[in-house]
Amino acid sequence: MKYPSKLIENVVESFSGLPGIGKKSAMRIALHLAGNPEIKSKKFAESLLAMSEHLKTCNECFSYSDSELCNICSNPHRDNFTLCIVESIRDLMAIEETQQYRGKYHVLNGLISPVDGIGPDKLNIHSLVNRINTHKINELIMAIRPCIEGDTTIFYINRQLENTSVKVSLIARGISFGSELEFADEFTLGRSIAERVPYQQNSH
Amino acid sequence: MKYPSKLIENVVESFSGLPGIGKKSAMRIALHLAGNPEIKSKKFAESLLAMSEHLKTCNECFSYSDSELCNICSNPHRDNFTLCIVESIRDLMAIEETQQYRGKYHVLNGLISPVDGIGPDKLNIHSLVNRINTHKINELIMAIRPCIEGDTTIFYINRQLENTSVKVSLIARGISFGSELEFADEFTLGRSIAERVPYQQNSH
Numbered sequence: 288m289k290y291p292s293k294l295i296e297n298v299v300e301s302f303s304g305l306p307g308i309g310k311k312s313a314m315r316i317a318l319h320l321a322g323n324p325e326i327k328s329k330k331f332a333e334s335l336l337a338m339s340e341h342l343k344t345c346n347e348c349f350s351y352s353d354s355e356l357c358n359i360c361s362n363p364h365r366d367n368f369t370l371c372i373v374e375s376i377r378d379l380m381a382i383e384e385t386q387q388y389r390g391k392y393h394v395l396n397g398l399i400s401p402v403d404g405i406g407p408d409k410l411n412i413h414s415l416v417n418r419i420n421t422h423k424i425n426e427l428i429m430a431i432r433p434c435i436e437g438d439t440t441i442f443y444i445n446r447q448l449e450n451t452s453v454k455v456s457l458i459a460r461g462i463s464f465g466s467e468l469e470f471a472d473e474f475t476l477g478r479s480i481a482e483r484v485p486y487q488q489n490s491h
Numbered sequence: 492m493k494y495p496s497k498l499i500e501n502v503v504e505s506f507s508g509l510p511g512i513g514k515k516s517a518m519r520i521a522l523h524l525a526g527n528p529e530i531k532s533k534k535f536a537e538s539l540l541a542m543s544e545h546l547k548t549c550n551e552c553f554s555y556s557d558s559e560l561c562n563i564c565s566n567p568h569r570d571n572f573t574l575c576i577v578e579s580i581r582d583l584m585a586i587e588e589t590q591q592y593r594g595k596y597h598v599l600n601g602l603i604s605p606v607d608g609i610g611p612d613k614l615n616i617h618s619l620v621n622r623i624n625t626h627k628i629n630e631l632i633m634a635i636r637p638c639i640e641g642d643t644t645i646f647y648i649n650r651q652l653e654n655t656s657v658k659v660s661l662i663a664r665g666i667s668f669g670s671e672l673e674f675a676d677e678f679t680l681g682r683s684i685a686e687r688v689p690y691q692q693n694s695h
Contacts, residue, residue: 289584289587289588289590290562290584290587291549291552291554291555291556291561291562291563291564291580291583291584291587292546292554292555292556292557292561292562293557293562294538294541294542294545294546294555294557295542295546295555297538297541297542298538298539298542300538301534301535301538301539304531305520305523305524306519306520306523307516307519307520308512308520312511314581314584315510315511315581316509316510316511316512317542318580318581318584319509319510320509320539320542320543321542321546321555321580327508328539328540328542328543329539329540329543330505331505331536331539332535332536332537332539332540332543333536334498334501334502334504334505335502335505335524335532335533335535335536335539336532336533336536337498337501338498338499338501338502338521338524338525338532339524339532339533339536341498342496342498342499342525345495348495350495350496351495351496351498351499351525352495352496353496353497353498357495357496358494358495358496358497359495360495376495376522376525377518377519377522379495380493380494380495380518380522383493383494384493386493
């Protein structure tokens with residue numbers, strides 16, 4: 288009997304099952320919320336319940352959505368003719384966070400991986416090809432992480448588009464900002480030299 | 492508009508207001524829960540709602556409780572005549588986690604700090620003295636962190652008990668397990684030498 292209250296124990300258990308939260312952090316959070324039950328815990332619980340009951344998948348891009356179309360797909364100010372292809376909704380959100388992209392997305396929901404039994408049919412690729420044809424997409428940006436499964440997926444999608452005029456591009460691969468050359472893998476370092484870009488003042 | 496769904500955005504906001512959770516972690520957790528809405532989010536929300544609606548304060552020890560008396564105060568297997576005095580419920584839980592203590596607790600809910608305008612009247616000290624007299628407490632263990640406010644509080648409580656026969660003890664202060672002598676403060680290191688204990692085999 289480690290907790291003076293079963294109510295607190297339940298909250299600690301809920302939190303300690305989440306990614307990146309250990310038991311000590313969970314206890315700290317539960318006590319923090321117990322100190323502000325009326326305001327914080329209630330609003331918190333309501334946001335979770337609303338999500339668990341009403342969250343949908345966007346019919347166009349397969350991201351999470353509040354209705355048939357997500358906030359991004361239904362936004363008239365975004366470029367309708369560019370699609371950014373991502374493996375997961377997490378990657379979509381990371382790109383949104385940069386505020387550098389104003390087109391739309393398409394979430395594959397995984398990468399082709401024969402070893403794990405994931406073929407193209409299990410991913411949102413068929414719907415992507417349909418979407419490209421229906422919406423007259425000009426450019427496809429493959430924002431897929433560099434790995435064998437990623438390269439296979441890009442290769443496969445590109446093959447499906449051979450009869451279309453859509454331009455396919457890849458996000459730049461190279462040395463990350465702030466990282467050390469000596470710790471970069473040979474493949475990335477080699478590629479960053481082979482694909483070097485002209486120096487421009489104020490480009491940093 | 493960084494999120495494809497307002498429902499997710501609300502959950503991210505709820506999490507990122509918690510101690511020790513940044514925006515990236517909050518996003519990761521929200522997506523984790525969105526992936527298991529039925530099971531996890533619902534149970535989670537219910538545990539939070541139950542806590543916000545039903546959490547009480549124990550009439551005896553001032554810890555959180557599900558009813559008039561907390562699980563510890565109402566446990567007949569715990570030593571009724573020893574009280575461990577703690578600053579906060581968080582400290583109580585940390586001690587419970589060690590499984591080394593089988594007595595009961597008294598939560599002061601702070602320390603005496605004239606600078607911050609916290610006098611003895613704002614803490615659960617009057618009730619402590621009453622409790623000691625009513626329940627014939629034998630020993631008081633001051634599990635208060637070493638600091639000026641802590642020492643002041645211990646001094647004050649000890650003064651209130653001059654006419655009683657209760658024994659007052661302090662938790663041991665010294666060098667923590669795994670820490671380096673060179674980084675210990677002079678006060679702690681000096682005290683750990685002055686209050687050295689006889690070596691016993693198998694005492695580790």
